[in-house]
Amino acid sequence: MGTGSLTITNLSIGDLKNISLSIPPGEIVCISGKSGSGKSRFLRAIADLEDHEGSISLGTTNQLDITGHQWRQIVRMVPAESEWWLDDVEDHFPQPPSSALLAEVQLNKEILQKPVSYLSSGERQRLALLRSLYPEPKVLLLDEPTANLDDSSRESVENWLVHLIRQQQLPVLWVAHDQAQIQRVADQHWHLEQSQLTHIGSQ
């Protein structure tokens, strides 16, 4: 079910009108813009969490061909602030991530046994990224995925994410504020302002 380019055609949600965009497999499209410009809402529409107009498809699979939760099993949005609903970290994972995977984001195995309330915001953000890999996504929609990280973790998480995206050939929308990060990771850069999505450049 659904691999290939993520194609958005004439998407309208709220003040955003008729947005069209295509993201080939393994490419990262960064979106920048002021707070409140509608970046998160744009991601939510692609994840089919809000009512919208227009067509969204992944390869030959249209969003409306499958149920909402089937779509979100392949098109995974990771919000800026993650939520945790059970007591311990490991209870939120269908299967525990390997030590090697944890090490990629500078975490160790012991963190899985911790109560969620003991986690720092940076640990939460890194664990939320790992959690979003179950079940295996075909598209990632990342809303400021490194916003809560210090410089050293930001670099390693960023490198790990880019490697994962290239290796698994995932089309990715990445909301970012940091211009230097956009320079490092983006294949295409779009800017959202006053309900207009403007193409800034491609690498």
Next chain:
Amino acid sequence: MMTVIDINPLQLSFAFVLVIILSFCAFAARLGITKKLLISAIRTIVQLSLIGLVLEALFSTSSPFWISMMALAMLLIAGREVTARQRRRLTKGWSFAIGTTSMFVSSFTVAILTLTVIINPHPWFTPQYAIPLLGMMLGNTMNGVAICLDRLHETTWQQRRVIENRLMLGHPWNEAIGKIRRDAVRAGMIPAINAMAAAGVVSLPGMMTGQILAGTSPALAVKYQILIMLMITVGSGFGSMISVLLASRRLFDQRERLRIDRLVLNDPD
């Protein structure tokens, strides 16, 4: 059978004088409920006096049409009460519709089953049995349904980000709201379960006490009370389950998106 001692209006007014004394004390203590207390006491007197007249008329006719009308009126009033007791309700009359449907399915089914299979009066809709039984079923189911819908809506509102995060992870809607649903049904069923656990030990249930006061032997009154308490638990249990099932589905749309915009704050009293 013992004769029941009649209570005349003058004797009843003595009870009301005690309520006035209580309201005076509440006023002096600045509890802020004096007006509500007096209005509620007056409502009790007026409403029960009127229902007394209605029941007298109903018992004398035994007409299935008028019994159905009475049952329908009770159901609609209970539906309105369920809606009014929720801090947040569903928009476009859905809280009323879901409350009424779930009470209708659970209370009416259990009351009719009790009348036709267990008590078996002739005819089965004899108002002396049907109306009090339905009244008790509806009253208790209404409490259960109101509690569980209130809990469901309030917790969904508070945990909307958690639900959405679970949807983002590809969880089906019923899994994303599963724990909230179970907690809501549990909250709706607990009053009936607690009442069964305390019956006869901590409290003497009202219907049994009433029957004994009216001259029924305690042994027979107890049998009726056991029957009623079991049926009330069944009615409020199924009522809670049905209402939470329907209301939780309404909180999501066809695409399994959380529709928090379908919840609105109820107007304050």
